Amino acid sequence: MKKTHLKRAAAFLLTALMAGTALAGCGGSSSSKADSDTSSKAESGSKADDASVADLPGDPKAGKVYYLQFKPEQGDAWKALAEKYTKETGIPVTVVTAAEGTYETTLATEMTKTDAPTLFQVNGPVGLSNWSDFCYDLKGTELFANLTSQDYALTDGDAVKGVAYVIESYGIIYNKTLLQKYCDSDFATVKSIDEINSFEKLKTVADEIQANKDALGVKGAFTSAGMDPSSDWRFKTHLANLPIYFEYQDEGITSTDAIKGTYLENYKNMWDLYITDSTANKTQLSTKTGADAETEFIKGEAVFFQNGTWEYGAITEGGLKDEDLGMLPIYIGVGDEANQGLCTGSENYWCVNSEADKNDIAATIDFLNWCVTSETGTTDLAETMGFVIPFKNAKEAKNVFVKIDTDLTAAGKKPVSWNFTTMPSEDWKNGVGSALTQYAAGTGDWDAVKKAFVDGWASEYAKNNG
Amino acid sequence: MFRKPKRKLYALIFVLPTFAAFCIGFIYPFINGIRLSFFDFKVITKVKDFVGFDNYVKAFQNESFVRSIWYTALFVVVNVVLINLIAFFVAYALTIGIRGSNMYRTVFFMPNLIGGIVLGFIWKKIFGAILVHFGTTLTTNAGWGFWGLVILMCWQQAGYMMIIYIAGFQSVPSDLYEAAKIDGANKRQLLTNVTLPMMMPSITICTFLTLTNSFKLYDQNLVLTGGQPIVDGIPQTELIAHNIVRHYENMKTTAIGQAEGIIFFLIVVVVSLVQLWLTRRKEVQA
Numbered sequence: 001m002k003k004t005h006l007k008r009a010a011a012f013l014l015t016a017l018m019a020g021t022a023l024a025g026c027g028g029s030s031s032s033k034a035d036s037d038t039s040s041k042a043e044s045g046s047k048a049d050d051a052s053v054a055d056l057p058g059d060p061k062a063g064k065v066y067y068l069q070f071k072p073e074q075g076d077a078w079k080a081l082a083e084k085y086t087k088e089t090g091i092p093v094t095v096v097t098a099a100e101g102t103y104e105t106t107l108a109t110e111m112t113k114t115d116a117p118t119l120f121q122v123n124g125p126v127g128l129s130n131w132s133d134f135c136y137d138l139k140g141t142e143l144f145a146n147l148t149s150q151d152y153a154l155t156d157g158d159a160v161k162g163v164a165y166v167i168e169s170y171g172i173i174y175n176k177t178l179l180q181k182y183c184d185s186d187f188a189t190v191k192s193i194d195e196i197n198s199f200e201k202l203k204t205v206a207d208e209i210q211a212n213k214d215a216l217g218v219k220g221a222f223t224s225a226g227m228d229p230s231s232d233w234r235f236k237t238h239l240a241n242l243p244i245y246f247e248y249q250d251e252g253i254t255s256t257d258a259i260k261g262t263y264l265e266n267y268k269n270m271w272d273l274y275i276t277d278s279t280a281n282k283t284q285l286s287t288k289t290g291a292d293a294e295t296e297f298i299k300g301e302a303v304f305f306q307n308g309t310w311e312y313g314a315i316t317e318g319g320l321k322d323e324d325l326g327m328l329p330i331y332i333g334v335g336d337e338a339n340q341g342l343c344t345g346s347e348n349y350w351c352v353n354s355e356a357d358k359n360d361i362a363a364t365i366d367f368l369n370w371c372v373t374s375e376t377g378t379t380d381l382a383e384t385m386g387f388v389i390p391f392k393n394a395k396e397a398k399n400v401f402v403k404i405d406t407d408l409t410a411a412g413k414k415p416v417s418w419n420f421t422t423m424p425s426e427d428w429k430n431g432v433g434s435a436l437t438q439y440a441a442g443t444g445d446w447d448a449v450k451k452a453f454v455d456g457w458a459s460e461y462a463k464n465n466g
Numbered sequence: 467m468f469r470k471p472k473r474k475l476y477a478l479i480f481v482l483p484t485f486a487a488f489c490i491g492f493i494y495p496f497i498n499g500i501r502l503s504f505f506d507f508k509v510i511t512k513v514k515d516f517v518g519f520d521n522y523v524k525a526f527q528n529e530s531f532v533r534s535i536w537y538t539a540l541f542v543v544v545n546v547v548l549i550n551l552i553a554f555f556v557a558y559a560l561t562i563g564i565r566g567s568n569m570y571r572t573v574f575f576m577p578n579l580i581g582g583i584v585l586g587f588i589w590k591k592i593f594g595a596i597l598v599h600f601g602t603t604l605t606t607n608a609g610w611g612f613w614g615l616v617i618l619m620c621w622q623q624a625g626y627m628m629i630i631y632i633a634g635f636q637s638v639p640s641d642l643y644e645a646a647k648i649d650g651a652n653k654r655q656l657l658t659n660v661t662l663p664m665m666m667p668s669i670t671i672c673t674f675l676t677l678t679n680s681f682k683l684y685d686q687n688l689v690l691t692g693g694q695p696i697v698d699g700i701p702q703t704e705l706i707a708h709n710i711v712r713h714y715e716n717m718k719t720t721a722i723g724q725a726e727g728i729i730f731f732l733i734v735v736v737v738s739l740v741q742l743w744l745t746r747r748k749e750v751q752a
Contacts, residue, residue: 105715112511130508130717227605229692286605286694287594355512426716427699434605434696441606448697456699464718 056141056362063363065093068110068117070348072100073313077384084376091363101229104130111353118356118364122162123347124421125255128154129465135161136354136361143369152390154349162349165372166387169342169405169415170238170308171327172202175320178218178303179205187212193326199266199333203273209303210277216303222273223302224280226288227437234290234306235271236433239330240453241343241420243267246334248419255422257461261454266332268446274306275440283441294318306330308343309401312386322400329408329416341408345418346390424460431456503725508717521725530700531726534709535733538681541612541705545619545680550672552624557631571632574625582622586689589618593690605694611703618686623679627672634668635661663750670745677741681734682707706730 069078075097082093096117098106103121110117111134122128128135137159138144144160147153154162174193182188182205190196190205206221213220225235243263248254250262275282279302280292297305298318305311315325329340352364371377372391381387382395388402397403409415423429431452438444498510503521507513525531556574560567577585593604593614604614638661646660662669684707687693693701693708704712710730714723 104717108509108715108717108720111509133512283601283606284594284598284603286603425718430701431696431699434694438606438695441601441603443602443606444695451698452696459699 058358058362060363060366063359065364065367066117067095067119069097070121074385081380118360136352146391148390162351164346166348168309169344171342173305176326198337199331206277219301220279221277223293223296223305224288225274227285228289231290232433236429237420242332244419259457270332286437312399327404341413341415344415428460503728521721524722525726534704534706538706542680546676549623549676553627557628561635577622578626582685586686608702611691634665638664666749
């Protein structure tokens with residue numbers, strides 16, 4: 001008798017537990033959220049953003065800021081700046097930096113939490129399309145008004161969904177000392193660095209350096225064009241920007257659902273140059289990392305290194321001095337090359353979480369505004385983080401590459417805009433990257449790159465926007 | 467008689483914490499996962515519309531997912547055969563009394579103690595160093611990518627299965643061998659008529675483990691090839707788990723990735739149940 005009682009009790013208990021978990025499964029979001037009052041307010045906060053608000057939606061003093069930050073290099077600097085802000089205003093600011101290459105997934109996870117990030121980042125129009133529902137309309141805020149140009153805002157219809165906070169440039173970084181050594185040599189056709197202003201000249205220089213690498217004491221003209229994930233973005237994304245940019249210019253568009261690939265031949269020429277006049281064997285590029293290329297450049301084993309302003313810290317810490325460094329525009333042999341500037345733009349946009357508590361939204365906007373207007377904020381952004389910020393109160397950065405960009409623009413050179421933010425998907429980039437690697441290794445031909453570039457664009461665009 | 471129920475009560479109490487953890491960590495996410503696969507969503511707490519089987523339909527319309535299923539199937543078959551053959555014969559060799567067999571057992575078991583990511587990186591270097599002489603790499607040559615994964619998997623799993631087989635060999639009663647020898651059985655007959663039937667329980671468990679482990683492989687795939695090379699937008703060396711994670715992480719296809727996870731679960735359950743049923747039938751009582 002007792003036995004059956006127990007069995008029943010046990011069965012009941014188990015059923016209850018199962019049912020409990022099952023029911024919890026159905027109402028997961030609501031039940032887990034109900035235990036904190038901030039989240040229940042968040043629901044009302046999200047409704048409020050439909051109405052366009054000029055003033056802050058709540059009281060910043062009663063709010064808090066949680067910033068999920070994208071750039072691993074600047075993680076500590078952001079934390080320090082946040083502490084300064086808390087000291088000054090008493091408003092708590094938490095900064096969390098996602099590990100490299102995991103920002104989107106971290107964000108997707110963090111967003112499910114009761115205390116979701118109040119401030120997050122998207123990388124441009126394609127990134128925005130994922131998170132648009134979560135972006136508070138920044139139109140009418142002081143932060144938006146402080147932008148030096150409205151072009152630096154990310155808009156969706158009428159709403160301002162994101163604001164760029166750092167402007168970066170990339171090009172071909174060169175070792176000035178080594179390049180000068182080449183110019184001074186008797187085998188050199190190009191006798192001055194200033195003469196390099198077209199693909200033709202760049203190719204001549206690179207070919208001659210490669211042919212005389214022993215005389216110059218280098219291993220190659222270009223650092224290894226590594227296709228390891230730590231380096232492949234330099235080619236599948238940044239270099240690929242150029243044929244896209246020139247095509248957009250021709251067509252007078254800023255994005256497209258189908259790329260024609262008008263300038264893919266130029267892309268090929270540039271890629272051939274990178275992999276031929278190189279420190280590394282073509283077949284082994286898939287194993288070469290970003291650190292490999294960086295080390296080669298720092299050690300003076302190569303003259304050219306395609307990278308951007310963000311690389312300044314690593315290069316100078318490695319021992320190269322400001323006077324050793326220069327940056328050339330990436331000439332691929334299209335357009336008015338003599339007047340081409342560096343590739344300049346942003347893939348770092350601030351977005352304020354519209355689902356957050358009203359006071360938190362207010363606190364977040366206040367914090368951002370403080371960062372880009374106050375003495376402390378602008379100094380830290382410019383000097384500690386080395387950022388050029390597109391805001392009126394910006395301080396000049398120490399970064400030598402940034403100065404080169406400023407000088408080139410002042411001299412009337414036209415910057416190449418960042419159109420890679422319109423690339424249809426990560427899978428598209430990976431497809432192009434893989435085709436480039438195989439072309440270099442000799443296991444694939446250029447047609448595969450073309451196919452991945454043109455057909456891949458159309459199919460990925462359809463997949464992600466259909 | 468009277469103490470027994472009480473013991474059961476205690477057992478129940480002691481089981482409860484683990485059971486609760488099991489519910490929280492497995493049953494709840496599992497049921498929620500099934501529910502989510504019928505919805506459109508990007509962030510799991512902000513579920514949008516009910517879409518029925520839409521996610522499942524889209525999953526099967528995705529070429530790379532369908533390819534990864536077949537690719538994984540091939541991978542599983544090759545692995546189950548190779549790992550079990552290697553483990554069986556290594557175990558056999560180490561039970562017939564070679565000098566130093568204890569040391570060998572430890573050595574063969576060691577790879578199992580290293581995590582998948584680390585193993586992946588180590589083998590990536592090894593393969594890279596070898597393939598450089600052939601002017602190719604794992605990530606540009608899909609064939610090498612496949613065999614790279616197989617070699618890595620065999621190297622890691624064979625040692626573990628070997629331990630199970632050794633236990634199996636040792637549990638075969640020696641009087642059976644004696645009786646068979648008296649009846650005039652030769653070595654091959656001993657193996658096929660005595661050892662193999664008696665080893666069926668070990669074979670069942672080893673086949674099950676290699677089957678499910680090969681199906682679930684993710685870490686090694688991620689590090690070793692990452693699905694590269696990609697041809698026409700389809701990764702050539704992508705196993706099903708990697709495909710699911712890739713789709714889930716892409717915010718455009720998160721919900722489809724969720725449905726793929728459920729499909730994956732069903733495939734593994736069906737295949738492993740069939741395998742258990744098949745091998746169990748061959749088991750004999752001593």
